Amino acid sequence: MVLDKGALDQKQLEQIAVAARLLRRGGIVAFPTETVYGLGADATNTDAVQKVYKIKQRPVDHPLIVHIGDMAQLDIWAVEIPEAARLLARHFWPGPLTLILKRSAHTPDCVTGGQDTVGLRIPAHPVALELLHMIGPDKAIAAPSANRYGRISPTTAKHVRNILSDKIDMILDGGACNIGLESTIVSFEDDAVFLLRPGGIPVSAIESVLSKPVISYQNKKTAVRVPGALPSHYAPATPLQLFHLPELVQTAIKLAAQNLRVAVITWSDADVSQFSVPNVQHVRMSSDPVRFGQHLYAVLHQHDQAAIDYILMETPPELPAWLAISDRLQRASQAHL
Ligand code: TXA
Numbered sequence: 001m002v003l004d005k006g007a008l009d010q011k012q013l014e015q016i017a018v019a020a021r022l023l024r025r026g027g028i029v030a031f032p033t034e035t036v037y038g039l040g041a042d043a044t045n046t047d048a049v050q051k052v053y054k055i056k057q058r059p060v061d062h063p064l065i066v067h068i069g070d071m072a073q074l075d076i077w078a079v080e081i082p083e084a085a086r087l088l089a090r091h092f093w094p095g096p097l098t099l100i101l102k103r104s105a106h107t108p109d110c111v112t113g114g115q116d117t118v119g120l121r122i123p124a125h126p127v128a129l130e131l132l133h134m135i136g137p138d139k140a141i142a143a144p145s146a147n148r149y150g151r152i153s154p155t156t157a158k159h160v161r162n163i164l165s166d167k168i169d170m171i172l173d174g175g176a177c178n179i180g181l182e183s184t185i186v187s188f189e190d191d192a193v194f195l196l197r198p199g200g201i202p203v204s205a206i207e208s209v210l211s212k213p214v215i216s217y218q219n220k221k222t223a224v225r226v227p228g229a230l231p232s233h234y235a236p237a238t239p240l241q242l243f244h245l246p247e248l249v250q251t252a253i254k255l256a257a258q259n260l261r262v263a264v265i266t267w268s269d270a271d272v273s274q275f276s277v278p279n280v281q282h283v284r285m286s287s288d289p290v291r292f293g294q295h296l297y298a299v300l301h302q303h304d305q306a307a308i309d310y311i312l313m314e315t316p317p318e319l320p321a322w323l324a325i326s327d328r329l330q331r332a333s334q335a336h337l
């Protein structure tokens, strides 16, 4: 991926320099990546990383992704790196792919949740890359998504401000995230590559680089702690349910008749006049999965802010390009059962 670092103006560079100083002193900075906003701490500073867990209200045994600034850092944080991992890193970094690798002695326990592996990625956002460059090659940024544990990730600085502004030292604003869904996470065992979380890089793209299939996490026997793999996760505070079209319309009308305020989100070319009833707000999203993914969290955040009782969503198509979206929506819909 080619990034235009020249796109950063003087004011942004100054703010990134302030953020880098804060991180080096143990501060907590929210920053943009191409996927979602991260809640960053110096990955080599245990106290700072613990603050992230506390702010996010995340159990301490759930590991954080370590964001690195260049390929040379891969061998500082990980050991026994399989050739397949190097191939994927060369191909997709900077980009929305996280590699789970055997940790090195340099990797502190606080970022691994006590596991013997570490999650690494180089993010593809000019602000994130400049921040990593400014904190220096001896450091990296441990960052989960900048939301409370179990909730949907922020894709704008405003989303972060709404949830966490009084708890952190700084929010770097880099605009709306280009991808809008979290990174794809893969792990390696013997010769096999496993998908732990579908995300910004489609599985088909990974398979075509590897020239072999990626095995779904569900088919893996050993248990790895991946909180995104809990059934209920990535959920808005407002109850969300998935329905196919005829049922979607009937449910919306039924709830609205009970004086409940309902948001209906569709992607197909459903007849929108069906939703022109009191108490129903209809949002038509793109039928293109890339555009849908870019806007999904923003739409959900918007409805969480509004006085809505139910979010009813049209079930996404069962196609590979919709895998990450289906995964997040399935989990969101489990939260309020
Ligand atoms: O796109 C993203 O990945 C964003 C941006 C900020 O980079 N980050 C993100 O972080 O989504 P978080 O913490 O919300 O989700 C990271 C996932 C978690 O489910 C975590 O358990 C998993 O990565 N993970 C991290 N290190 C791991 C490890 N060593 N083994 C297994 N899973 C790991």
Ligand code: MG
Pocket (backbone or CB within 6 Å): 144, 145, 153
């Ligand atoms: Mg998260």
